[in-house]
Amino acid sequence: MTTVQTRLQFNVMKKRLHGSKLNPGKENAICGNKRSSALNACVEHGRKFCENKHQSKCKNYLPKQILLLDDGSDGDSEIEGEMENASSPPKCSKTVTEDCNAVERTGITSPPTPSCLITQLRLSVPCNSAVTHNRKHLPPKQLFMSESAYQEVRQALQGCAPTSLPGREVHLDKLHSFLQDHLTAGSSGTLYVSGPPGTGKTACLSKIMELPEFKNGYKIININCTSIKSSGSIYARIAQELALKVSKQTEKNYLASVERYLTSNHKMILLVLDEIDQLDSRKQSVLYTVFEWPSTHNSKLVLIGIANALDLTDRILPRLQARLDLRPELLHFAPYTKLEIVGILSERLMQSGVSAMFPPAALELLAGKVASTCGDVRRALDIGRRVVELAEAQKCKQTMPLQATVDHAANTSSPRKSPMKNPDVGSVALKEVMAVLNGVYGASQSLVTDGDESFPLQQKVLISTLLLMLKKSQNKDITVGKLHEVYCRVCKKKNILAVDQAEFLSLCQLVETRGILKVQGRKEARLSRVCLQWDEEEVCAALKDKQLLASILNDASCLS
Amino acid sequence: QVTNWTPVTSKTPKLEVTPQASTTPVPKKGSAQRALLTPSIPTRASPISTPGSVLEEARARLHVAAVPKSLPCREKEFNNIYHFVEGKILDGTGGCMYISGVPGTGKTATVQEVVRSLQEAVSQRNIPDFQFVELNGMWLTEPRQAYVQLLNALTGQTVTAEQAQQLLERRFSRTAHRRITTLLLVDELDLLWTRRQDVVYNLLDWPTKTSSCLVVLTIANTMDLPERLLMGRVTSRLGLTRVTFHPYTHKQLQEIVIARLKGLQAFDSDAIQLVARKVAAVSGDARRALDICRRATELAEGDTEDSDGTVTMQHVDQALGEMIASAKVQAIRYCSKMEQLFLQAVAAEIQRTGVEETIFENVYIQLKTLCVFDGHTVPSVTDSLGLCARLGSCRLLLTEHSRADVYQRILLNVSCDDIYYALKV
Numbered sequence: 013m014t015t016v017q018t019r020l021q022f023n024v025m026k027k028r029l030h031g032s033k034l035n036p037g038k039e040n041a042i043c044g045n046k047r048s049s050a051l052n053a054c055v056e057h058g059r060k061f062c063e064n065k066h067q068s069k070c071k072n073y074l075p076k077q078i079l080l081l082d083d084g085s086d087g088d089s090e091i092e093g094e095m096e097n098a099s100s101p102p103k104c105s106k107t108v109t110e111d112c113n114a115v116e117r118t119g120i121t122s123p124p125t126p127s128c129l130i131t132q133l134r135l136s137v138p139c140n141s142a143v144t145h146n147r148k149h150l151p152p153k154q155l156f157m158s159e160s161a162y163q164e165v166r167q168a169l170q171g172c173a174p175t176s177l178p179g180r181e182v183h184l185d186k187l188h189s190f191l192q193d194h195l196t197a198g199s200s201g202t203l204y205v206s207g208p209p210g211t212g213k214t215a216c217l218s219k220i221m222e223l224p225e226f227k228n229g230y231k232i233i234n235i236n237c238t239s240i241k242s243s244g245s246i247y248a249r250i251a252q253e254l255a256l257k258v259s260k261q262t263e264k265n266y267l268a269s270v271e272r273y274l275t276s277n278h279k280m281i282l283l284v285l286d287e288i289d290q291l292d293s294r295k296q297s298v299l300y301t302v303f304e305w306p307s308t309h310n311s312k313l314v315l316i317g318i319a320n321a322l323d324l325t326d327r328i329l330p331r332l333q334a335r336l337d338l339r340p341e342l343l344h345f346a347p348y349t350k351l352e353i354v355g356i357l358s359e360r361l362m363q364s365g366v367s368a369m370f371p372p373a374a375l376e377l378l379a380g381k382v383a384s385t386c387g388d389v390r391r392a393l394d395i396g397r398r399v400v401e402l403a404e405a406q407k408c409k410q411t412m413p414l415q416a417t418v419d420h421a422a423n424t425s426s427p428r429k430s431p432m433k434n435p436d437v438g439s440v441a442l443k444e445v446m447a448v449l450n451g452v453y454g455a456s457q458s459l460v461t462d463g464d465e466s467f468p469l470q471q472k473v474l475i476s477t478l479l480l481m482l483k484k485s486q487n488k489d490i491t492v493g494k495l496h497e498v499y500c501r502v503c504k505k506k507n508i509l510a511v512d513q514a515e516f517l518s519l520c521q522l523v524e525t526r527g528i529l530k531v532q533g534r535k536e537a538r539l540s541r542v543c544l545q546w547d548e549e550e551v552c553a554a555l556k557d558k559q560l561l562a563s564i565l566n567d568a569s570c571l572s
Numbered sequence: 573q574v575t576n577w578t579p580v581t582s583k584t585p586k587l588e589v590t591p592q593a594s595t596t597p598v599p600k601k602g603s604a605q606r607a608l609l610t611p612s613i614p615t616r617a618s619p620i621s622t623p624g625s626v627l628e629e630a631r632a633r634l635h636v637a638a639v640p641k642s643l644p645c646r647e648k649e650f651n652n653i654y655h656f657v658e659g660k661i662l663d664g665t666g667g668c669m670y671i672s673g674v675p676g677t678g679k680t681a682t683v684q685e686v687v688r689s690l691q692e693a694v695s696q697r698n699i700p701d702f703q704f705v706e707l708n709g710m711w712l713t714e715p716r717q718a719y720v721q722l723l724n725a726l727t728g729q730t731v732t733a734e735q736a737q738q739l740l741e742r743r744f745s746r747t748a749h750r751r752i753t754t755l756l757l758v759d760e761l762d763l764l765w766t767r768r769q770d771v772v773y774n775l776l777d778w779p780t781k782t783s784s785c786l787v788v789l790t791i792a793n794t795m796d797l798p799e800r801l802l803m804g805r806v807t808s809r810l811g812l813t814r815v816t817f818h819p820y821t822h823k824q825l826q827e828i829v830i831a832r833l834k835g836l837q838a839f840d841s842d843a844i845q846l847v848a849r850k851v852a853a854v855s856g857d858a859r860r861a862l863d864i865c866r867r868a869t870e871l872a873e874g875d876t877e878d879s880d881g882t883v884t885m886q887h888v889d890q891a892l893g894e895m896i897a898s899a900k901v902q903a904i905r906y907c908s909k910m911e912q913l914f915l916q917a918v919a920a921e922i923q924r925t926g927v928e929e930t931i932f933e934n935v936y937i938q939l940k941t942l943c944v945f946d947g948h949t950v951p952s953v954t955d956s957l958g959l960c961a962r963l964g965s966c967r968l969l970l971t972e973h974s975r976a977d978v979y980q981r982i983l984l985n986v987s988c989d990d991i992y993y994a995l996k997v
Contacts, residue, residue: 163662167665238770238774239741290770390811391812398813448812470854497987512900525674538985
């Protein structure tokens with residue numbers, strides 16, 4: 013009995029969604045007749061839609077939808093009373109209107125959404141258990157997945173697990189041939205993979221390791237060196253991965269057992285050490301030990317080390333160059349170029365069918381900017397996601413302007429869920445891309461672009477005083493004490509109440525958090541040095557208060 | 573067992589006592605580790621008295637700990653963070669966000685408000701459920717303890733840092749069937765910094781895994797912390813989603829105080845404005861403004877006879893004088909005559925040489941001159957060393973250890989102007 017009860021409650025909730033969907037604005041004025049007719053229309057609609065899209069990718073949830081629709085075409089009047097006084101959650105109403113509209117326009121950018129169809133669930137007792145089974149196991153996520161094309165784009169630009177790696181074919185080939193050669197010959201080898209962050213090193217390797225021939229041919233040990241406590245405990249970790257039994261748990265014992273295993277008869281081992289520069293220790297003994305393993309007699313070990321530094325093996329492991337059999341092969345991942353980043357982004361967008369969102373010009377702008385600074389694809393994806401989020405927020409603002417509410421409850425329902433939202437999804441504009449890029453690449457600009465005057469006056473005076481001392485004073489060695497003295501004189505001239513010394517130090521630290529200056533040597537507060545971190549022009553631009561700055565800078569009499 | 577025990581029958585009391593001492597605490601500790609017992613503190617005997625007068629009510633509302641239902645003047649940041657987290661929860665993916673701003677600008681309060689709003693949305697079934705875990709760099713004795721705390725919050729078991737790290741690694745890299753999003757708030761991120769930066773790396777690397785469903789919000793003060801402190805690969809993982817909280821302007825501070833005092837006629841509106849302007853000029857710290865208002869309320873409560881139960885300009889002025897006080901001038905003023913002369917001597921010596929640092933020997937010569945000039949008896953070297961040590965202990969001077977005797981170096985810890993100001997005025 014209890015199970016029936018719970019199911020009933022579930023359905024009532026669904027009915028609520030359904031009711032609100034039909035009449036987004038006026039829930040009170042639902043009359044049974046009208047509603048049922050509208051419902052039938054909607055059912056028809058859904059069916060047509062299903063038939064149209066039968067070959068498309070939505071087919072996995074089609075069968076059960078049809079089942080549900082067929083089985084519940086009657087008995088919607090039973091719960092009318094409950095429905096009418098139930099106010100609907102705003103979100104569901106929005107999705108439904110949006111979906112219907114999207115279908116009508118046939119500009120199908122988003123796949124058919126389960127929430128469109130699932131809202132037509134009936135309260136009536138299901139005739140067979142299969143249906144209930146299906147209904148129970150609908151993952152809760154899918155009810156909400158149908159937000160908009162924005163969400164699709166966001167998911168497409170998610171930073172993780174690329175299925176394909178455009179622009180990295182050469183490296184993949186090289187890795188493949190390296191591993192293949194060693195596998196067929198049964199010989200050991202060392203490869204050092206380098207490249208700046210976000211260039212697909214780990215992704216390439218994990219893709220290669222997924223291949224069946226290597227998965228079966230090698231015993232793969234994949235360790236991220238940041239996950240171990242200290243460099244010495246890498247042996248314990250390897251021993252654990254090899255499932256070795258060690259009597260006394262010391263570093264020495266682990267090393268001995270690993271080496272014993274390596275010299276014994278075993279399968280080919282592929283040891284992948286990610287972020288290998290974490291293993292540095294005094295005299296680099298750990299790294300030397302690890303890199304020497306492949307050269308020991310009859311060890312069938314292929315070692316692949318990954319790190320950021322281009323010349324790690326040459327710089328900190330010079331002894332490896334001495335012997336030919338120890339010298340690792342090098343593979344460098346260059347930063348992505350502009351074309352490659354464009355390729356990656358557009359392919360990801362293409363795969364999820366939302367390439368219309370990003371116009372090519374915006375994509376090129378983004379890629380060019382990223383490629384010119386770091387060539388980090390993670391960064392490019394992040395900026396892309398940010399742009400989409402910004403565009404979505406803009407859209408929300410257009411449909412329903414945000415107002416500052418003191419009411420707590422009003423804050424909870426986000427404006428994105430407003431029922432009158434325009435379901436038509438536009439593409440992102442160049443303007444938004446520029447806004448995100450500016451926010452990212454100009455620390456000082458982010459201060460400038462912020463409209464309101466959120467730079468406290470005393471901090472402005474402090475920075476102006478520092479500039480004055482740097483420009484006019486002979487002694488460029490500025491301590492906090494000296495700065496405070498000059499600052500007090502400036503304040504006296506300007507009729508500003510000067511803060512005292514202890515407060516002044518905290519003022520310096522507040523400015524320091526903006527990155528404008530740096531206070532060095534914290535032992536004695538008064539004697540710590542103050543250095544300007546930014547360019548003077550940049551600081552002037554950030555201050556904006558040209559008048560104050562000019563008047564302080566012109567008055568060199570404050571200096572002595 | 574203790575009640576049964578009598579000194580006559582038992583010849584070996586040790587045997588009775590030892591099992592209690594050795595065995596009983598162990599299961600208790602073990603059960604505490606498995607989180608079967610919730611830690612509790614003793615309750616108070618009598619209930620707290622509810623605030624009676626208007627001023628008491630105002631004082632209670634102005635307390636920093638009384639987080640209001642909504643945060644005025646932070647709507648933009650609220651929406652920014654809310655949309656980010658909501659989007660991640662709806663998508664079922666992970667991500668990182670970096671939130672920065674100077675102290676007292678409402679960073680943590682806004683994030684907690686976001687979490688509360690999201691939990692409300694969950695209870696209304698608007699978004700899927702999620703799990704919220706909070707970490708603070710200040711709570712941890714050591715950065716690696718972050719793993720222990722995180723695992724404890726997720727599963728309730730307490731293990732060592734290394735084990736916790738492995739368990740978490742396994743949890744986040746393995747695909748689970750019905751995993752809900754974990755929202756992790758890391759406050760004071762800069763305290764998790766280590767030389768290897770492995771803790772920060774791991775915390776930011778887990779969200780990049782497909783199956784982790786981990787959203788990490790990191791909070792720190794410094795605007796450019798990722799560029800300044802963190803390695804390239806950590807910065808790359810932290811991403812570019814950043815929110816900066818700017819210091820409050822005087823209008824915003826005024827609004828905050830008024831919002832707290834809504835419906836109470838306790839404050840003069842000019843008084844609030846004075847506080848807001850003073851604080852906004854220096855730091856824009858909301859905590860500070862609230863503290864000054866509280867202090868003004870206390871002062872107003874103190875003198876009930878000549879006021880009409882509201883906080884006026886005088887009280888605020890007095891509170892500001894206490895809060896933004898320059899204690900050093902006062903200290904110089906209350907020094908003994910010889911100490912004042914000694915300070916003057918140091919200042920004169922600095923002026924003569926033009927170097928900040930002097931030796932006691934030279935100061936003593938100046939002191940002798942000053943004493944002769946003013947007609948005081950010249951103190952002996954030993955007495956002067958005593959003076960110097962006293963001034964050093966109240967940090968008006970910075971002195972070396974007195975072992976160096978007359979050759980000890982002396983630095984002035986107040987500006988010369990302060991000394992003149994204190995002694996002339």
